Amino acid sequence: MDLTSLLLQAIGGAIGGASGGRALKPTDLGPLGNILAGALGGAGGALATGGGGILGSLLGTAANSGVDLGALAGQLVGGGLTGLIVQMVVGFVLNKLKS
DSSP states (O other): OOHHHHHHHHHHHHHHHHHHHHHOGGGOOOHHHHHHHHHHHHHHHHHHTTTSOTTHHHHOOOOSSSOOHHHHHHHHHHHHHHHHHHHHHHHHHHHHHHO
8 A cells, every 4th residue: 555545545535524524413523523534534444445445446456657547536435435434433423422
């Protein structure tokens, strides 16, 4: 796994987490909390899948030389999905503990 994959999935996760908090209010952690939970989820997804991206096998894999746009898109989307899931789970649990 390379740093580019990790960063792309963290960015995708931050976007997914921010949108998840806005879409489902019971899981909202506030703007910064949503972004942080999503970014951690996206990066965690990158580490769990070896950096290849969840959708990397569907959209293509990274070439040995050059840039594979399908793999980059797969990493962003995969990070967004894992970030969304982590943000929603963490937000739901923390908001239930508060009430």
